[in-house]
Amino acid sequence: MSKELEGSSESSRPSLLGTGLYKRTQGRITRQATFGAVVVLVVAGCWSLWYFLDETSETVKTSILAVLMLAGLFLAFRLVNMPRFADFLINVETEMTKVSWPTKTELIRTSGVVMVVIFGLTLVLFAYDFVLQFLFRAIGVLGTA
Numbered sequence: 645m646s647k648e649l650e651g652s653s654e655s656s657r658p659s660l661l662g663t664g665l666y667k668r669t670q671g672r673i674t675r676q677a678t679f680g681a682v683v684v685l686v687v688a689g690c691w692s693l694w695y696f697l698d699e700t701s702e703t704v705k706t707s708i709l710a711v712l713m714l715a716g717l718f719l720a721f722r723l724v725n726m727p728r729f730a731d732f733l734i735n736v737e738t739e740m741t742k743v744s745w746p747t748k749t750e751l752i753r754t755s756g757v758v759m760v761v762i763f764g765l766t767l768v769l770f771a772y773d774f775v776l777q778f779l780f781r782a783i784g785v786l787g788t789a
Contacts, residue, residue, distance in 0.1 A: 666725045671734030675724040678733060682723060686716030 690709045697705045723729060746754065780786040
């Protein structure tokens with residue numbers, strides 16, 4: 645069997661119920677951040693479900709939410725270790741290392757330019773609105789309010 649076929653065999657990939665890590669040393673930060681975001685969503689969902697199940701007894705609510713929380717945590721773990729998704733996250737982290745980040749002075753300068761342009765456009769739109777209201781009231785399209 646050739647190495648190409650050997651490397652793409654299904655036995656080297658983790659199964660859905662497995663606990664193995666796919667390419668454990670690559671894309672760590674992005675995978676951990678994605679795992680954290682999914683966990684936050686699971687916790688928020690369980691928290692809102694806690695208030696939705698208001699009429700249910702405390703033990704039943706706690707049991708349901710504990711099972712959902714554990715299932716959500718496991719699915720979050722499996723999500724970041726699915727080969728296609730993990731490869732995507734690894735590629736994202738690799739591309740983010742290639743980004744040219746601005747210096748602090750560049751960031752302040754460009755942020756100032758953006759704020760001035762937005763303020764200027766706000767004034768221009770206000771002037772257009774004011775002039776058009778005046779014209780429409782003058783010709784009788786708008787009543788005096």
